Amino acid sequence: MARRFFNFEIRICGTRFGAACVAIGIFLLAPLMAGCPVTTRLPGDAPVQTRFVHETDAKYYLYVPERYSDRRRWPLVVLCHGTNPWDTAWSQMREWAGFAEEKGIIVVAPHLVGVRGDFPPSPEEQLKFQREDERTILGVVSAIKAGHRIADEAVFLCGWSAGGYAVLYTGLRNPDVFRALAVRQSNFDAAYMSETEHALDRYQPIFMSYGMADLVRKQSEAAIAWLRERGMCIEEHQTLGAHRRIDVSGTWDRFRDVSEDRPWIRVHASVPDYKQPRNVQFSVRAAPKATSVQWDFGDGLKATSHQPLHSYEADGTYTVTAHVTLEGGKTFRRVIEVRAPRIPVGVAAKPTE
Numbered sequence: 497m498a499r500r501f502f503n504f505e506i507r508i509c510g511t512r513f514g515a516a517c518v519a520i521g522i523f524l525l526a527p528l529m530a531g532c533p534v535t536t537r538l539p540g541d542a543p544v545q546t547r548f549v550h551e552t553d554a555k556y557y558l559y560v561p562e563r564y565s566d567r568r569r570w571p572l573v574v575l576c577h578g579t580n581p582w583d584t585a586w587s588q589m590r591e592w593a594g595f596a597e598e599k600g601i602i603v604v605a606p607h608l609v610g611v612r613g614d615f616p617p618s619p620e621e622q623l624k625f626q627r628e629d630e631r632t633i634l635g636v637v638s639a640i641k642a643g644h645r646i647a648d649e650a651v652f653l654c655g656w657s658a659g660g661y662a663v664l665y666t667g668l669r670n671p672d673v674f675r676a677l678a679v680r681q682s683n684f685d686a687a688y689m690s691e692t693e694h695a696l697d698r699y700q701p702i703f704m705s706y707g708m709a710d711l712v713r714k715q716s717e718a719a720i721a722w723l724r725e726r727g728m729c730i731e732e733h734q735t736l737g738a739h740r741r742i743d744v745s746g747t748w749d750r751f752r753d754v755s756e757d758r759p760w761i762r763v764h765a766s767v768p769d770y771k772q773p774r775n776v777q778f779s780v781r782a783a784p785k786a787t788s789v790q791w792d793f794g795d796g797l798k799a800t801s802h803q804p805l806h807s808y809e810a811d812g813t814y815t816v817t818a819h820v821t822l823e824g825g826k827t828f829r830r831v832i833e834v835r836a837p838r839i840p841v842g843v844a845a846k847p848t849e
Contacts, residue, residue, distance in 0.1 A: 544557055544558070544559050544589055544593055545557065545558040545559075545560075546558075547639070549606065549631075549632050549635040549636055549639065550635060550639070551631045551632065551634075551635035552628055552631050552632045552635060554606055554607050554608075554609075554632040554635075555585070555606070555607045556585065556604055556605060556606035556607065556632070556636050557585055557586060557589040557604065557605045557606075558602075558603075558604050558640065559589060559592070559593045559596050559597075559602065559603045559604075560602050560644065561596060561597050561600055561601070561602070562597065563600065564602070564644070566644070566645040568645070569645050569646060569647035569650070570600070570601070570602050570644060570645060570646055570647060570650075571600075571601050571602065571646075571647055571650035571651070571652070571751070571755070572601075572602045572603075572604070572637070572640060572641075572644075572646045572647075572650065572651045572652070573592070573596070573601055573602070573603045573604075573652045573653075573654060573748070573751065574603075574604050574605075574606070574633055574636065574637065574651070574652070574653045574654070574674075575588040575589065575592060575603060575604065575605040575606075575654060575655065575659075576588075576606075576608060576611065576629075576633075576653065576654065576655030576656075576659035576660075576662040576663050577605065577607075577608060577611060577655070577656070577659050578611055578613060578655070578656050578657030578658040578659045578683075579611060579612055579613045579614050579657060579658045580611075582657070583656060583657060583658075583659070584607075585605040585606060585607045585608070586605070588605040588656075589603065589605040591744055592605070592744055595744050595745065595748070599748060601748070602640065602644060602646070604636050604637075604640060606629075606632050606633060606636050607632075608629045608632065608633075608659070608662050609625045609628055609629060610622055610625030610626040610628065610629045610661055610662060610665075611629070611655075611657075611658040611659050611661055611662055612658055613657055613658030613683040613712070616658075616683070616685065619685070619687040619688060619690070622661070622685075622687075622688050623688065623690070623691060626661060626662065626665040626666070626688065626691075627691075629661075629662045629665070629666060630662075630665060630666040630669065630670075633653070633662065633666045634666070634670065634673065637651060637673060647783075648781070648783075649675055649755065649760035649783035650675060650751075650755050651673060651674055651675055652674060652675055652676050652677070652678070652751045653666065653667045653674045653676075653677050653678075654677065654678040654679065654680075654747050654751075655678075655679055655680075655682075656679070656680045656681060657680075657681055657682065657683060657712070658683045659679070659682075660679040660681075660682025660683050660684060660716075660719065661683060661684075661688060663677050663678070663679050663682075664677070664679065664682070664684070664689065664692070664719065665688065665689070665691070665692060667700075667702075668689075668692040668695060668696055668697075668700070669691070669692050669695045670695070671695065671696075671697035671699075671700045671762075672762055672764075674700070675700075675701075675751075675754060675755070675760060676700065676701040676702070676703065676750070676751055676754045677700065677701070677702045677703070678702075678703040678704075678705075678747045678750060678751065679702075679703070679704055679705075679716075679719070680705045680706070680743060680747070681705070681706045681707060681710050681712055681713075681716055682704065682706070682712070682715065682716050682719050683712055683715050684712075684715040684716065684718050684719035684722070685715075686718070686722055689722065693726065696726055696727075696728065698726075698727045698728055698729055699729065699761070699830065700728070700729060701729050701731065701750075701754050701758070702723060702728055702729060702730050702731070703731045703733070703747070703750045704716060704719060704720050704723075704730060704731070704732050704733070705732070705733035705734070705735065705743070705746075706733075706734065706735070707734075707735045707736065707737035708734055708735065708736055708737075709736065709737060710737070720732055731750070759782065759783070759784065759822055759826070759828055760781075760782060760783040761780065761781075761782045761786070761820050761822075761828055761830050762780065762781040762782070763778070763779075763780055763816075763818050763820075763830045763832050764778065764779045764780070764781070765777070765778055765816070765832060765834045767837075768805070772807075773836065773837030774807055774808040774809070774811075774836045774837050775805060775806070775807045776805070776806050776807075776808065776834055776836065777803065777804075777805050778791060778803065778804050778805075778806065778816070778818070779802065779803045780802060780803075780818060780820055780830075782820060782822060784822045784823040784824060785822065785823050786802065786820050786821065786822055786823075787821050787822065787823055788800065788802075788820075788821045789801070789802055789818055789819065789820050789821070790818070790819040791804055791806075791816065791817070791818055792816065792817040792818075793806050793808075793814060793816055794814030794815045794816050794817070794834075795808060795809070795814055808836040810836075811836055811837060812835070812836060813833055813834070813835045814833065814834050814835075814836065815831060815832075815833055816831070816832050816833070816834055817829060817830070817831050818830045818831075818832075
């Protein structure tokens with residue numbers, strides 16, 4: 497029997513009725529006022545939900561597999577569409593929903609504003625749009641995590657064409673949120689990346705693919721070069737095609753392989769008390785679970801607890817090394833830089849086992 501997908505709207509930030517609703521007609525307005533969902537048929541039979549982000553009021557589509565249960569943790573893939581009307585959030589959801597049902601993935605597709613590849617705006621305007629898209633994407637992830645059991649180590653961000661602007665900006669700025677990034681045939685402008693460099697994490701995998709006959713091939717190559725110059729973990733894939741849409745199966749295969757074959761280790765540093773700005777709290781999140789951590793704080797002192805509180809005696813920038821042993825016995829090294837008394841965190845070395 498053919499499967500069917502349905503689309504229904506849920507307004508999180510309050511319901512707005514106006515001239516557009518009147519134009520729809522009484523036969524749609526009455527069900528909305530009564531709380532009945534508006535449905536749009538797709539090729540499948542589970543609901544594609546339409547919701548709105550509290551932070552920006554942007555619309556997004558959500559698909560949750562029919563077999564969803566909170567007995568286990570689920571992967572989440574955030575889809576970034578390209579230039580409208582050539583690509584939309586709805587187009588992305590149509591491509592992913594059936595695949596997500598088959599593979600057991602929760603997928604979301606937000607409406608974005610900083611994804612114009614045909615007439616890109618000035619860097620100042622684009623950065624403003626990208627900040628808004630970041631708020632939208634992070635708001636979506638927070639909302640989904642609040643209502644579903646999501647695996648923190650299996651949240652991924654992907655996009656096609658001008659959707660690469662959102663993937664690279666938001667994904668690179670938030671490596672604690674997104675395990676890996678994937679962009680197919682990406683538009684790129686280095687001027688749009690000026691607000692990302694402070695947060696780059698060389699342990700975050702990035703998958704970049706493009707067609708040899710693609711009109712934006714040079715931009716994709718420029719993106720890869722920009723990332724490699726900064727020591728990022730890039731997997732490049734070339735095809736013989738032109739500007740084609742994202743490869744759903746291939747993208748998920750890469751995300752799945754990251755989850756299964758590579759450890760997820762996040763080292764955090766924070767100041768718990770602003771009155772003592774040289775006291776730094778360190779911690780590790782990992783999958784598989786960390787069984788032991790050996791710390792070198794970069795000032796000659798060391799510790800072995802999972803969450804040490806370390807006090808630096810002098811102002812300066814320190815290279816901190818954590819040797820993390822995971823369940824199964826393998827040990828991995830992670831290196832970050834901290835600056836006391838202010839401590840923005842950045843990765844100081846390439847991944848080393």
